[in-house]
Amino acid sequence: MTHPLSIQLHLPAWVPGFLARLPSALDSPEERMRVAISLAEANVANGSGGPFGALVVSTESGRVLAVGVNRVEPACCSSAHAEIIALSLAQQRLGSASLANTPLGPLELVTSCEPCAMCLGAIPWSGVGSVLCGATKADAESVGFDEGERSEHWIQHLQQRGIMVHTGVLRQAAAEVLQRYARGGGAIY
Amino acid sequence: MTHPLSIQLHLPAWVPGFLARLPSALDSPEERMRVAISLAEANVANGSGGPFGALVVSTESGRVLAVGVNRVEPACCSSAHAEIIALSLAQQRLGSASLANTPLGPLELVTSCEPCAMCLGAIPWSGVGSVLCGATKADAESVGFDEGERSEHWIQHLQQRGIMVHTGVLRQAAAEVLQRYARGGGAIY
Numbered sequence: 177m178t179h180p181l182s183i184q185l186h187l188p189a190w191v192p193g194f195l196a197r198l199p200s201a202l203d204s205p206e207e208r209m210r211v212a213i214s215l216a217e218a219n220v221a222n223g224s225g226g227p228f229g230a231l232v233v234s235t236e237s238g239r240v241l242a243v244g245v246n247r248v249e250p251a252c253c254s255s256a257h258a259e260i261i262a263l264s265l266a267q268q269r270l271g272s273a274s275l276a277n278t279p280l281g282p283l284e285l286v287t288s289c290e291p292c293a294m295c296l297g298a299i300p301w302s303g304v305g306s307v308l309c310g311a312t313k314a315d316a317e318s319v320g321f322d323e324g325e326r327s328e329h330w331i332q333h334l335q336q337r338g339i340m341v342h343t344g345v346l347r348q349a350a351a352e353v354l355q356r357y358a359r360g361g362g363a364i365y
Numbered sequence: 366m367t368h369p370l371s372i373q374l375h376l377p378a379w380v381p382g383f384l385a386r387l388p389s390a391l392d393s394p395e396e397r398m399r400v401a402i403s404l405a406e407a408n409v410a411n412g413s414g415g416p417f418g419a420l421v422v423s424t425e426s427g428r429v430l431a432v433g434v435n436r437v438e439p440a441c442c443s444s445a446h447a448e449i450i451a452l453s454l455a456q457q458r459l460g461s462a463s464l465a466n467t468p469l470g471p472l473e474l475v476t477s478c479e480p481c482a483m484c485l486g487a488i489p490w491s492g493v494g495s496v497l498c499g500a501t502k503a504d505a506e507s508v509g510f511d512e513g514e515r516s517e518h519w520i521q522h523l524q525q526r527g528i529m530v531h532t533g534v535l536r537q538a539a540a541e542v543l544q545r546y547a548r549g550g551g552a553i554y
Contacts (some may be wrong), residue, residue: 300513
């Protein structure tokens, strides 16, 4: 066994078809969240990872830059959370380690569930200008997911860095994906 | 421009030569930290990323499973921190999203600098049993790096999860890498 020298993370094979059916722009927070929730649902339905979806959109135009789904188990990678994948793919697409100050204007991370401690820590480094969350930490923890050590003031901390946060967008629909997954016996981590 | 569907992160071209010169086992915390510091130094010397290095070793045997260096700028990926790369490569090598309960026994993350908020959040998900850190948050912040929002009780929080932490191992040598990088005008993020 030799030392591994590169990491490859792939979105599941159903994603291109999913993207082909998206409208050209997602205008409202609810439309954006509906897509994040649909990604989470499709990921579970296809057995391609955990019940979490995320996307990066242009805040103003609503154009989708990149999507992500949880790939922890299939990719053998504990960092392969939906948010990390969506942010990394958007950065790759723009050819920049920062999503701030792009020609597309401010960019928004939309995630079907409030970020865990790791993804929360990743948000300031990513350059996004805002974050939309669906299910809350309480929703995730109520079905057994561990969100890690997050400050209870996480929204204010992001806001102090100029990153706006809206949580609980389509909360019930987002939480139902987690509940259905847990009832179905999906791996909880 | 089409939607990106996969992420690839590569270690720099000098890494195989570096690995070939490593001893077969790194027994002491200092020997392990010396390798993390050397990775950080080599990354700066080769212009292949920021001044941070990390590795995953078998706690008992000292065998190196994987190494990582900061690749944020070259890879256009704000999550490509040394710790995330080392943990992901070790998981890939073992074919498991968790480094806990492997045939190799407990595994240790060795990092040339205390983890930022993102990497700190990633540690519980990774399955490592212990963490060795070189330079401290204060050392990183004194040259301008932003470590993010970390609880001041982060070591206790990891310990409550069964993850032992030792920080300040070869602290002065580790901090000097950051200081030399900053004096040399390297990008600070």
